[in-house]
Amino acid sequence: MDSVQKHIFIIGSGAIGKALAVFLKLAGRKVTVIRGRVKDACTTTRRIGIEIQNGVTLEANVKITTLDSLPMIDGIVVLSNKSFGNEQLARALKGRTGNSPIVLLQNGLGIEQSFLDHGYPQLYRCVLFVTSQLINQSNIRFKPVDICPIGIERGNKADLERVVNHLNTPNFRFRSELHLQHIIWKKAIINCVFNSICPLLEIDNGIFHRSQDALKIARRIIVECINIATEKGIAIRQDEVETGLLQISQLSEGQAISTLQDIRNKRRTEIETLNHEIVRIAEQMHQQDSVRETRLLGELIKLKSELTQNIIDTEVIGKL
Ligand SMILES: NC(=O)C1=CN([C@@H]2O[C@H](COP(=O)(O)OP(=O)(O)OC[C@H]3O[C@@H](n4cnc5c(N)ncnc54)[C@H](OP(=O)(O)O)[C@@H]3O)[C@@H](O)[C@H]2O)C=CC1
Ligand SMILES: CC(C)(CO)C(=O)C(=O)O
Structure with missing residues (x-):
């Protein structure tokens, strides 16, 4: 990984966002989860457990906040919210993320369009090959299927590699892919x-x-x-x-x-x-x-x- 560690902001505190946050925390990365819909400027720390196989659960304390409490966001911004929230989030984040890379961790076709239309300078898209299911608000069952490729919507190869290195962990694996379509x-x-x-x-x-x-x-x-x-x-x-x-x-x-x-x-x-x-x-x-x-x-x-x-x-x- 780079010598300068970037803070990772994960928007969407659901099954994927929370699992990613725990794995990143356990790998020593700086992580904050941001609620996708909630706007009450309330910040909490929650202990989240991820069951990775029968009887094996990995736990970490994760900071969860809302967008209102973060006037500026400087780091890597990962979107693990439901994709129908993208247009609203692309508007809400406008002018607040500077040159931070935005990484979309979502299913579907055309989900990147709002961020392209709003002119975000660095946009990367991931295709998820994992399954993650909320058992309750603090516990998740996670099963990886394959390494998840991340490709460029707008950006360059060197920055893509940096993003991949920051997000990759043994349990939730990412790789760069130049032919993502x-x-x-x-x-x-x-x-x-x-x-x-x-x-x-x-x-x-x-x-x-x-x-x-x-x-x-x-x-x-x-x-x-x-x-x-x-x-x-x-x-x-x-x-x-x-x-x-x-x-x-x-x-x-x-x-x-x-x-x-x-x-x-x-x-x-x-x-x-x-x-x-x-x-x-x-x-x-x-x-x-x-x-x-x-x-x-x-x-x-x-x-x-x-x-x-x-x-x-x-x-x-x-x-x-
Ligand atoms: N779960 C899985 O196994 C897999 C999921 N995916 C994809 O990953 C993405 C995330 O899925 P998953 O974590 O399962 O979903 P969840 O429903 O568990 O979590 C999604 C989060 O999105 C946020 N959200 C919901 N509606 C809106 C909105 N209108 N605007 C902004 N934010 C919103 C909510 O955040 P908050 O509660 O913080 O407000 C919610 O917690 C989806 O695109 C899904 O298709 C892909 C492969 C597998
Ligand atoms: C097909 C599957 C399980 C693969 O990750 C998925 O995309 C989902 O749960 O929505």
């Missing part, structure tokens, strides 16, 4: 499968390596999404997506996908940047008829999420 699409397609099918079946991530029938449905979504990627000039093979899907399924057996965690907790999901974004891109290319199943699964997730949040008028259901 292909991986972003591959992971987004995998998410279109996991984040729709698992919540609809209310089942853990292991389903695709346990059930051939679930895998067959997954293949239909993969084929649809690959066609759209190909039209966009991203060459992805069916077998590489399927291998990635099965690897995640096997290594995160028992874990609930983030969208299932969201629905269970009556929270908004990120399906807009997954199935719905693929459909939106397909529409732009007049290919909407080729993504019917991806669309249907996305619509079912949206409806399921709205029903659990009671956004849909339950009085109507009462009158039936």
Whole structure:
């Protein structure tokens, strides 16, 4: 790592943000977690435990604060908030982060756009290959699947390497990747499968390596999404997506996908940047008829999420 240690600010005190904070603290880095939605200038220190395997839990004290208490932020800014908060955060952070690198640790397609539009000088994007699940506010179950690549949206190779060195730890591993687009699409397609099918079946991530029938449905979504990627000039093979899907399924057996965690907790999901974004891109290319199943699964997730949040008028259901 660099001789000058940069402070790492993690925005979003959820399953990913807290796990990353603990691993960084244990590796001796300077870390502060910043709440994504809360603005009460309240600062606390919380002991957080991360279960990395049966019976093995790593713990650290993590400082948690809110944006109001930090007029200026100088260091590495990692975003592990839900991506639908990006536009608001890009506005809130404007003029406060100087030349600090911003690193997006989020799922989805097009999630970097707000930070690009607002002219942030250094922007890096990570594709996450880990699963992290909140057991309660202070305890998390974490399972790594692979090393997480970080690539450049705006910035240079030397700064990217510095960012990677600061964030990399033995339990949550990062590497630099200069050709990230292909991986972003591959992971987004995998998410279109996991984040729709698992919540609809209310089942853990292991389903695709346990059930051939679930895998067959997954293949239909993969084929649809690959066609759209190909039209966009991203060459992805069916077998590489399927291998990635099965690897995640096997290594995160028992874990609930983030969208299932969201629905269970009556929270908004990120399906807009997954199935719905693929459909939106397909529409732009007049290919909407080729993504019917991806669309249907996305619509079912949206409806399921709205029903659990009671956004849909339950009085109507009462009158039936
Ligand atoms: N959990 C997992 O296994 C994986 C997650 N990911 C991705 O990582 C990212 C973080 O996921 P995860 O940690 O699971 O999510 P959580 O829901 O556990 O935490 C996300 C945090 O985002 C903040 N947040 C929510 N809504 C908003 C908003 N509108 N504006 C600003 N901040 C907001 C909240 O912070 P606060 O409570 O501080 O206000 C919340 O704690 C997501 O993009 C997800 O898709 C990717 C792979 C695996
Ligand atoms: C597919 C998976 C589990 C991989 O990290 C994921 O992205 C999620 O939980 O949202």
